[in-house]
Amino acid sequence: MxxxxxxxxxxxxxxxxxxxxxxYFIGDDILSAIKSSYEEESLPVAKDVLKQLIDNHEIASSEEIPxxxxxxxxxxxxxxxxxxxxxxxxxxxxxxxxxxxxxxxxxxxxxxxxxxxxxxxxxxxxxxxxxxxxxxxxxxxxxxxxxxGFGSENMSAVKMLTPSAGVEGVKKFILDTVAHAGPNPCPPMVIGVGIGGTFEKAAELAKRATMRRIDTSNPDKRYAELEKELLEEVNKMNIGPAGLGGKTTALGLNIETYPTHIAGMPVAVNICCHASRHKECVI
Amino acid sequence: MKKITFPITEEQLNDLKAGDRVLASGYLYTARDAAHKRMYELLQNGKALPIDVKGQTIYYVGAAPAKPGYAVGPCGPTSSYRMDKYAPSLLDCGLKVMIGKGIRNDDVIESMKNNNAVYLIAIGGAAALIAKSITKSELVCYEDLGTEAIYRYEVEDMPLIVGIDSKGGNVYKR
The missing domain is CATH 3.30.360 (Dihydrodipicolinate Reductase; domain 2)
Incomplete structure (x- = not known):
């Protein structure tokens, strides 16, 4: 060979x-989501926090500091x-x-x-x-x-749902996890969801989901729609930037899936802060 | 925008209401999980703290290293709830201001009311921006803890929001 x-x-x-x-350099998908949220927010404190985040990215990238x-x-x-x-x-x-x-x-x-x-x-x-x-x-x-970062990692959760819970059970667990996280994980969050596999596979999928660009969708239309619907639900929670209220509780919500066992439907929610930092390379 | 100083005066503290935006100048101490655990254990054993916290401010932060030419590395707040177990003991010693991010439990809020103290929040993840308001950093103790050691920061116009005021007014309770 x-x-x-x-x-x-x-x-x-x-x-x-x-x-x-x-x-040092935030992804352009994250930065443009923060910028459009800044335009859409009407609550002064939410606007103010998002402005600080935009300024922070400008300082970090131009000075090459974290x-x-x-x-x-x-x-x-x-x-x-x-x-x-x-x-x-x-x-x-x-x-x-x-x-x-x-x-x-x-x-x-x-x-x-x-x-x-x-x-x-x-x-x-x-x-x-x-x-x-x-x-x-x-x-x-x-x-x-x-x-x-672990401020958000600590707000993550895995649950071994069973098949009868259905899509409603999946939605409830995801929304409950985000609501429980509240202001702690440095919202606006990026939410990674892993569904299927085994106990550890679901968690791995959720982490992988946080490292997918937020301007992409799950290739399966049903999950793509679920991503969209859940993001809208999360943004109605009024947690807002820094947890101080507003329309921007999450910048993105990505779902990754894997086949699972006839008896199970594991779901993992990996919360990431607004500074969702990842890069790719091929050697 | 209110201007306050650290150590805070009684008058300034009483004037702060949840949701107020403030700019703080003066000096403060940093401490997070590991330093809190050590201080708490000292108090449990009836021993003296390495810093006199009476009237003082503690910022929950573990900074990134400073690049050459910088006073301090990026230094945004860490989640405050992890210090909830330890905070009431420090408030009983006269600590007046805590700075962090996120919610506090009922024990801490009750202790803040009893001890007339305030909880301020900094914006999580705005670490490079916040570092611009720190003009000097010096190691105080617990050097072995690395980023979790206690430092004394001099601050100038540090942007903060009143999270929980001394009457229990709470910006997260909406």
């Missing part, structure tokens, strides 16, 4: 660039071509080295602790990353990477 060799250092550099870029002090835990979705071999290092080490260099050289905050319960000692380089890898046919590596 023909294989393609990729230097570990090339992977490290690509990962470093993605984490620095995503923390948009938010919580530069997140590093999460990567990798589509790893089965004809790729890594030269002079391992893939996982190369990714973590990229994260390390981005967070140290890029003046990003180191927010990861070694042990979740007992030690809680900062690893001082924001590693390890959370890496979701899928082996795919081909000779390339595609990486989608983002820094996930």
């Amino acid at each position: 023909d294989t393609r060799q990729i230097e570990a250092s090339e992977i490290t550099l690509a990962v470093k660039k993605m984490f620095m870029d995503c923390n 948009i938010c002090q919580d530069t997140g835990m590093a999460v990567l979705f990798v589509e790893y071509g089965d004809k790729v071999t890594v030269a002079n290092g391992s893939f996982t080490d190369a990714v973590n080295e990229g994260v390390r260099r981005a967070y140290i050289d890029g003046y990003l905050r180191k927010s990861v602790v070694s042990d979740p319960v007992f030690d809680r000692i900062n690893t001082k380089d924001n590693t390890p990353a959370v890496i979701h890898t899928q082996i795919v046919p081909g000779d390339k590596i595609k990486i989608t990477a983002g820094g996930k």
Whole structure:
């Protein structure tokens, strides 16, 4: 079998660039959604908050400093071509080295602790990353990477719904989760929903959904309509920018799905703040 | 827009109403989860705090590192509810102002009313913008906590909103 060799250092550099870029430069889909919300809001406090967010993005991108002090835990979705071999290092080490260099050289905050319960000692380089890898046919590596802040991560939830709950059950769980999050996750939020699979697959799909551009729709028309309907419902909640009221509670709501078991209908809601930071690259 | 100073005066504090927009100048201390846990444990054990919080302001923040030439890195507020367990003990020691984002629980609000204190909110995620109002940052203690250490910030016209006032008026209760 023909294989393609990729230097570990090339992977490290690509990962470093993605984490620095995503923390300084917000996606144009997010920025244009904030700008149009600013035009549509009539409540002065909502307008004022959105204006601060627009100004903040201007400062962050022009000065190349982080948009938010919580530069997140590093999460990567990798589509790893089965004809790729890594030269002079391992893939996982190369990714973590990229994260390390981005967070140290890029003046990003180191927010990861070694042990979740007992030690809680900062690893001082924001590693390890959370890496979701899928082996795919081909000779390339595609990486989608983002820094996930935890103010919003903490407001996320998974529920093992059963089939009789139907689409109404799905809607209720999503809306309840957003209502419960309220002002805490730095609204306007980006909401990622994962439906199907297993307990952990639903959560992974929800995370993946937060890393899809908000100006795209689910390819299945039924889910695309559900995305639209739920976004409208969320924006009627009057949580608003910074939780101070207004029409803009979420900028986008993306749904990803996967086949599931005859007995189940898992749903995961991964909440992200307005600074939904992610980049893609193909090596 | 009201102008206030940190440490806040009793008169300024009594004048603040939920929803008021303010610009704050003076100095404050930073502390978030890990520093709060340590201070709380000191108080539980009858020991002295590393900073005298009487009359003071605590900002719930863990800044990003400062780039060369900057006084401080991006430093927006973190979610306040995680400090709810610890806040009443500090309010009982005379803490007057807490700055963060998001809701507080009933224990904190009750303690704020009893101790005549106020909760101000900064805009979450506007970290690069907020950093423009911090003119100086110096380490006070708990250096081992990294971004969670206690710092003393000098602030000038820091943009804030009164989240919960000393009478219990609450901007999130609509």
